[in-house]
Amino acid sequence: MKSAFLPAGLVLAFIIAWLQPLPGAQLKEAGLIPWMVVSIFLINGYQTNLSELPRSRIFLLAVLVGGLINLVLSPFIGLAAASLAGLSVGASLGLIVKATVPSTLSTCIVLTQLSGGYALWALVMTIVLNIVGVFSIPFMLQLTLEQAGAISIDPLALLWKLMLMVLLPFLAGLLLRRLATVDPQHLLLQYLPSSCVILTVWMSLSSSSEVFAQLELKSLTLIALASVAVHLLLMLIAWLAGRLMRLEWQALVALVFTASQKTLPVAVSVLAALNQSLGEALLVCVTFHFLQLFIDSLLPGRIRRRMEGLSQQNRVNS
Numbered sequence: 001m002k003s004a005f006l007p008a009g010l011v012l013a014f015i016i017a018w019l020q021p022l023p024g025a026q027l028k029e030a031g032l033i034p035w036m037v038v039s040i041f042l043i044n045g046y047q048t049n050l051s052e053l054p055r056s057r058i059f060l061l062a063v064l065v066g067g068l069i070n071l072v073l074s075p076f077i078g079l080a081a082a083s084l085a086g087l088s089v090g091a092s093l094g095l096i097v098k099a100t101v102p103s104t105l106s107t108c109i110v111l112t113q114l115s116g117g118y119a120l121w122a123l124v125m126t127i128v129l130n131i132v133g134v135f136s137i138p139f140m141l142q143l144t145l146e147q148a149g150a151i152s153i154d155p156l157a158l159l160w161k162l163m164l165m166v167l168l169p170f171l172a173g174l175l176l177r178r179l180a181t182v183d184p185q186h187l188l189l190q191y192l193p194s195s196c197v198i199l200t201v202w203m204s205l206s207s208s209s210e211v212f213a214q215l216e217l218k219s220l221t222l223i224a225l226a227s228v229a230v231h232l233l234l235m236l237i238a239w240l241a242g243r244l245m246r247l248e249w250q251a252l253v254a255l256v257f258t259a260s261q262k263t264l265p266v267a268v269s270v271l272a273a274l275n276q277s278l279g280e281a282l283l284v285c286v287t288f289h290f291l292q293l294f295i296d297s298l299l300p301g302r303i304r305r306r307m308e309g310l311s312q313q314n315r316v317n318s
Contacts, residue, residue, distance in 0.1 A: 028207045033204065038169045062242075066103075075099050093280075103258045117253030117254045121254035130166075137158070158270070257296065262289070
């Protein structure tokens with residue numbers, strides 16, 4: 001149920017924004033989107049437990065490599081994919097923003113656990129990448145968006161907005177966890193961040209409802225192909241890097257999922273901070289998110305069966 005809540009909610013947001021855009025557009029004009037973003041990261045911070053962090057050298061190396069792939073190399077892969085696919089300015093902006101943001105806040109951890117990998121590695125790498133990403137995103141976007149001919153941004157102004165909307169609420173959530181007595185895994189807290197993402201997407205798409213009328217099947221196909229290409233290439237690079245580091249397979253799984261996935265809430269917050277008409281860009285971010293969820297959801301069962309088969313073979317050989 002929980003894993004299906006966000007995808008189902010995003011589909012519903014699309015439908016309502018398409019059929020009845022006025023309410024969502026009015027709420028966006030009222031300035032609700034930044035508060036949705038703040039709520040997401042306040043709760044994420046409250047749900048984060050920093051105890052029992054791994055400190056081995058190989059783990060620290062994996063964090064460094066994962067960060068280089070996810071935060072430094074990925075934006076240029078997004079830029080190349082947008083250029084090769086011939087995407088419009090708005091679609092290019094969306095793909096580059098999505099490629100620039102850090103890893104998913106929960107999905108990569110769940111998938112790593114389901115695959116039999118080190119979920120704690122995925123958790124800590126996700127936390128580190130999301131904190132570092134606040135500082136890397138403005139400058140990586142400045143480099144890539146200028147080359148794409150999309151929009152010109154002030155990286156310091158964007159950094160300040162991300163600190164206010166993402167980093168400070170996250171740190172406040174960490175502090176609140178020490179003071180409050182509410183269970184971090186309370187049912188309401190489990191669903192509230194996803195609900196805020198859904199509402200943000202609904203309001204943003206409602207205010208840019210003209211995107212639906214202009215969207216063509218060819219454009220949507222190119223967006224989908226470019227999104228899949230970025231995600232799969234990141235997975236391949238992370239897998240090759242993990243093999244070069246001779247990671248055991250549980251650690252390799254954590255690195256691959258964490259380095260290749262991209263979070264929707266941070267992408268939404270970046271687009272909100274840019275404060276422009278970004279309906280097409282947001283559509284690309286949501287499409288990318290759907291496709292990475294679909295692709296990666298097919299992998300845990302196969303990975304676990306493959307690893308169990310290898311383990312049985314090793315026991316027989318020994």
